[in-house]
Amino acid sequence: MVENRPWLTVLSHAVVLIGLVIIAFPVWMTFVASTHDQQTMLRSPIPLLPGPHMVDNYVQILTEGYGGRFGSSKHTLELGWGPAKISITMSTIAMTMINSMIMALGITIGKIAISIIAAFAIVYFRFPFRMWFFWAIFITLMLPVEVRIVPTYGVVASLGMLDSYSGLIIPLIASATATFLFRQFFMSVPDELTEAARVDGAGPMRFFWDILLPMSRTTIAALFVIQFIYGWNQYLWPLLITTKESFYTVVMAVSRQANVVDSVPSWNLLMTMAMLAMLPPVLVVVFMQRQFVRGLVETEK
Amino acid sequence: MAGVSFKDVRKTYDNKIEVIHGVDMTIADGEFIVIVGPSGCGKSTLLRMVAGLERITGGEISIGERVVNELEPKDRDIAMVFQNYALYPHMTVYENMAYGLKIAKVPKAEIDQRVRDAAKTLELGQLLERRPRQLSGGQRQRVAMGRAIVRKPAVFLFDEPLSNLDAKLRVQMRLEIKRLQRELGVTSIYVTHDQVEAMTLADRLIVMNAGIADQIGTPMDVYDRPASVFVAGFIGSPAMNFLAGRVAEGGRAIELAGQGGARATLALARATTAAAGAAVAVGLRPEHLAPADGGPLELTVELAEPLGADSLLHGRFGESRETVTVRLPGHVRANPGETRRFTVDPGHVHLFDSQTGKRLADA
Incomplete structure (x- = not known):
């Protein structure tokens, strides 16, 4: 669009800047708060520029924890089995970060794996009720998690999966959106390619691994970003099914600290936690974005 | 090396509509056969039945001495060149050509030898590490042919391989296909709707009309003595x-x-x-x-x-x-x-x- 109206340029820039300030200001305030000590944060006015306590706050959160009723204790994460078992001792906050990471990665990888296989079956195989299954999956798009949260809880509880990673991850893995996206992508793959693979002697699974999967790279990257953030930001579900601190996620931890009743919240530490909780999704976006764009550029030529 | 024979070959789709109404012919070893006809006449279907991409619902197709009706494409000893090349976009030229051999578990050294030989024949030597999207249409076409050559099949199948190229390149690739087929002496079946391609490439032509082989003969035979009004009107411009x-x-x-x-x-x-x-x-x-x-x-x-x-x-x-x-x-x-x-x-x-x-x- 080529237009040369100065006032329009000014106006559109103003809109962009105002939008940016509205969105970025709370993030900036979170960062600023994470660099002061508690006294500064309780005095009025609240500072708008970073203070000198950034390193102290982050070190405390990652090693000591938040302090107070919840999160002062040390946690030990045990990895591996038998002689290969290692134990890591860390603060509650670090522990919740790891829990969140396990949950988000589990959901993301699980969702992508299950939906790509489902889409593969629906697009490339003929079996009875094929379209019926597709619509059955598709219709779950219409129901948000919250609507079916009570029966889901019932199922998970009776399977004994409360307070476990599998309980956190598995109920959130099924994804109509991802299945639908992969289906659309597979349907755009030319039939000739499938036929060429058949003539080359590739069986269905070989075709899937050698051709379809590498070709889906960009779709996978896009879904990874979306689903990781979805998994990381889960709040209601982990809140429902975890009762042990050792399974809390970082989003839950931040919210719990903000709601303390018996003492003044340490805003500086709370905001430090919030900053840490924001970091992984941001990193995922930044890192995957590059993969994603590279993929797009490569196929574009 | 093998001939191909069709015995009353028919194709009926699930909806009971018959699209190929009984084709009979024998293709000699090393012969270049072109199937020509207007769109919808069943020529591609016939080719895909030889390839094993469409089920044969009636009659018999044999490659060499073997009836191939129930064989998977990979077991039919054929190689196919597709209209849109059908190169694997994420693989290099080398990997594209080697893929079929890799699946067939041909030893690495032999794969390498065969791919490099084919690349030499097709003048693709400089391009082996490129990806399909970095190639021009003519180069992609040659890679698709290379992928067919390395398999050393008994029969080459071409499904309108030149229809996506511009006119000048088409003439050039046409000559190249002819030269290559002469050199390798492999039985070839080539589908096209372009009568110039049909006349110049074919040892024998099959003119198809609405699922029937209206005439089978040498190009000059078809031109000089067309068997029907349809053939007479279709061949010649x-x-x-x-x-x-x-x-x-x-x-x-x-x-x-x-x-x-x-x-x-x-x-x-x-x-x-x-x-x-x-x-x-x-x-x-x-x-x-x-x-x-x-x-x-x-x-x-x-x-x-x-x-x-x-x-x-x-x-x-x-x-x-x-x-x-x-x-x-x-x-x-x-x-x-x-x-x-x-x-x-x-x-x-x-x-x-x-x-x-x-x-x-x-x-």
Whole structure:
């Protein structure tokens, strides 16, 4: 669009800047708060520029924890089995970060794996009720998690999966959106390619691994970003099914600290936690974005 | 190395519609067969049945001595070149060519040898590490052929491989395919709707029409003695002219309808078997009409198209309804409404039954 109206340029820039300030200001305030000590944060006015306590706050959160009723204790994460078992001792906050990471990665990888296989079956195989299954999956798009949260809880509880990673991850893995996206992508793959693979002697699974999967790279990257953030930001579900601190996620931890009743919240530490909780999704976006764009550029030529 | 034979091959889809109505033919080892026909005539379906990409619902296809009806494509000893090349976009040229061999568990050293040999034949040596999207259309086409060559199949199948290339490249690749096929001596089946490709490449042509092989023969055979009105109209460009006529007494001449007078009679080289008075379709190729004062055919010109080497005159003979085209060498100018007289060598008059469209036999 080529237009040369100065006032329009000014106006559109103003809109962009105002939008940016509205969105970025709370993030900036979170960062600023994470660099002061508690006294500064309780005095009025609240500072708008970073203070000198950034390193102290982050070190405390990652090693000591938040302090107070919840999160002062040390946690030990045990990895591996038998002689290969290692134990890591860390603060509650670090522990919740790891829990969140396990949950988000589990959901993301699980969702992508299950939906790509489902889409593969629906697009490339003929079996009875094929379209019926597709619509059955598709219709779950219409129901948000919250609507079916009570029966889901019932199922998970009776399977004994409360307070476990599998309980956190598995109920959130099924994804109509991802299945639908992969289906659309597979349907755009030319039939000739499938036929060429058949003539080359590739069986269905070989075709899937050698051709379809590498070709889906960009779709996978896009879904990874979306689903990781979805998994990381889960709040209601982990809140429902975890009762042990050792399974809390970082989003839950931040919210719990903000709601303390018996003492003044340490805003500086709370905001430090919030900053840490924001970091992984941001990193995922930044890192995957590059993969994603590279993929797009490569196929574009 | 093997021939291919078709025995009453039929294809019926799930909805009971038959699209191939029984094709019979034997292709000799090393022969280059072109299947040509308009879109929807079943030519691609027939090829895909040989490849194993479509089920054979009736009859038998054998490659060599083996009936292949129930074999998977990979077990049929064929290689196929697709219209849109169907190269794997995420693999390099080398990997594309090696993929089939890798699956067949050919030893690495041999794969390497075969791929490099094929690359040399096709002049792809510099491009082995590139990806398909970094190649031009002609190069992609060559990679697709390379992928077929490395398999050392008994039969090559080509599904309109040149239709996505521009005109100049098409001529070049056509020659290359012909040269390659001669060199390798592999039986080839080639599907196209382009009659120039069909005429130049084929040892023998199959002209398909609505699921039937209307004529099978050498290109010159098909051109000189088309078996039906359809084949006559399909092969040759511009297309053959058809006029309605009747067999004259004695069967040695044809009276053309709507022309009147003694001059509208065409002599025949050999007497026809059709009864006197029988209605026939007379086929005259545009290039066989020669200007002649006092010739039997009077053309009223409607449009002249100079092409440089030749000129085309479009118009009508006498009061007949059919428009006709005449091809004359060199530059010919003619104004609309002008009349010209033409004659035709009796050997170049084609007669077809006006009901069945089949060529009428000579007596």
